[in-house]
Amino acid sequence: MAVFTPLTETQVERFLERFAIGTLTTLEGVPSGTENSTFFVTTDQGRFVLTLFEQGESDELPFFVALLDYLDEHRLPVAGPVHDRDGVALQELAERPALLFPRLPGRHPESPTLAQCRELGDALGRMHKVSQRFEGQRPNPRDLHWLASAQHKVMSYLSEADQRLMGDEIDAYQGIFGDASHLPQGAIHGDLFRDNTLFDGDRLGGIIDFYNGCTGDLLFDLAIVVNDWTSTADGNFDDARYTALLGAYQARRPLTETEQSLWPVMLRMTALRYWLSRLLVVYVDPPAHDLTPKDPSQYRHMLLKRLEHGAPPLPSASPSPSHTL
Ligand SMILES: Nc1ncnc2c1ncn2[C@@H]1O[C@H](COP(=O)(O)OP(=O)(O)OP(=O)(O)O)[C@@H](O)[C@H]1O
Numbered sequence: 001m002a003v004f005t006p007l008t009e010t011q012v013e014r015f016l017e018r019f020a021i022g023t024l025t026t027l028e029g030v031p032s033g034t035e036n037s038t039f040f041v042t043t044d045q046g047r048f049v050l051t052l053f054e055q056g057e058s059d060e061l062p063f064f065v066a067l068l069d070y071l072d073e074h075r076l077p078v079a080g081p082v083h084d085r086d087g088v089a090l091q092e093l094a095e096r097p098a099l100l101f102p103r104l105p106g107r108h109p110e111s112p113t114l115a116q117c118r119e120l121g122d123a124l125g126r127m128h129k130v131s132q133r134f135e136g137q138r139p140n141p142r143d144l145h146w147l148a149s150a151q152h153k154v155m156s157y158l159s160e161a162d163q164r165l166m167g168d169e170i171d172a173y174q175g176i177f178g179d180a181s182h183l184p185q186g187a188i189h190g191d192l193f194r195d196n197t198l199f200d201g202d203r204l205g206g207i208i209d210f211y212n213g214c215t216g217d218l219l220f221d222l223a224i225v226v227n228d229w230t231s232t233a234d235g236n237f238d239d240a241r242y243t244a245l246l247g248a249y250q251a252r253r254p255l256t257e258t259e260q261s262l263w264p265v266m267l268r269m270t271a272l273r274y275w276l277s278r279l280l281v282v283y284v285d286p287p288a289h290d291l292t293p294k295d296p297s298q299y300r301h302m303l304l305k306r307l308e309h310g311a312p313p314l315p316s317a318s319p320s321p322s323h324t325l
């Protein structure tokens with residue numbers, strides 16, 4: 001169901017002539033994904049992924065391409081876009097913006113092992129170290145300003161208690177974070193859930209789907225990752241995963257004192273960010289396709305757990321055995 005724009009083999013054969021990557025042997029639509037049309041393209045020289053962008057984000061695509069090129073040049077585990085014979089990555093196909101990527105090995109981890117958590121923490125720490133020097137700018141579209149304005153679109157669908165919970169939390173974040181950001185800044189992935197990574201066993205094949213990528217608080221990115229990767233089904237933390245991921249991250253980029261003090265509230269704010277974005281998908285802006293939307297209450301529940309228990313102490317740095325830089 002993630003092929004919204006079908007392509008013929010002839011279209012793709014002609015498209016591939018722009019690149020020096022061989023000729024088409026197989027073309028296959030990818031059934032997962034919810035936003036763009038994705039195809040696995042195999043040539044006589046390798047395996048690739050072709051993405052057609054179905055949403056109106058084409059103005060932002062040069063930022064995503066520049067970020068992916070930058071991370072790829074710095075040997076981060078991402079799929080850097082393939083450039084054509086003239087050095088151009090961003091293409092058009094079937095009247096849509098199109099990008100071609102190397103196909104990374106592996107699968108999305110459902111229940112990550114401790115080794116996978118360490119790999120991911122290590123990769124994210126490396127990414128945040130180099131992304132602080134990335135020169136592109138794209139303000140975080142899901143930051144506190146967004147939370148404060150978007151909450152009004154969902155309030156009428158919430159119980160009184162949930163309206164109070166959301167409103168009070170956002171007021172608290174505004175008091176704590178203020179107007180000016182005083183946290184380390186850089187380029188961030190913005191949605192680094194397990195299904196945006198590919199693992200070949202315990203080895204990270206790579207990170208994909210940078211279309212929420214932007215510049216902002218590095219801690220925001222880390223909190224999204226820790227909420228998704230290290231929570232149990234009941235919304236509490238799995239202590240071993242939490243320690244594995246954060247220990248490996250801090251071996252690459254130790255958190256500053258300010259980040260450490262704001263960590264519990266950042267975990268709450270990013271939980272609320274997904275409660276709200278999922279509510280918007282369910283009630284306000286449902287997608288045209290028939291895939292089941294993700295459950296908003298999972299993140300409401302997680303927020304309540306974070307309020308009740310805070311965050312476990314941050315582990316000290318513990319280098320991953322597979323350190324490569
Ligand atoms: N470079 C890649 N290598 C291997 N598989 C990939 C690659 N890029 C995408 N895929 C596969 O294609 C699927 C859809 O890709 P992607 O996540 O970019 O789509 P999407 O429509 O933006 O989805 P969503 O926003 O819901 O995650 C991924 O879940 C993954 O299985």
Ligand SMILES: N[C@@H](CCO)C(=O)O
Nearest residue numbers: 191193274277278294
């Ligand atoms: N990762 C998002 C969906 C894609 O943006 C979520 O779990 O709500």
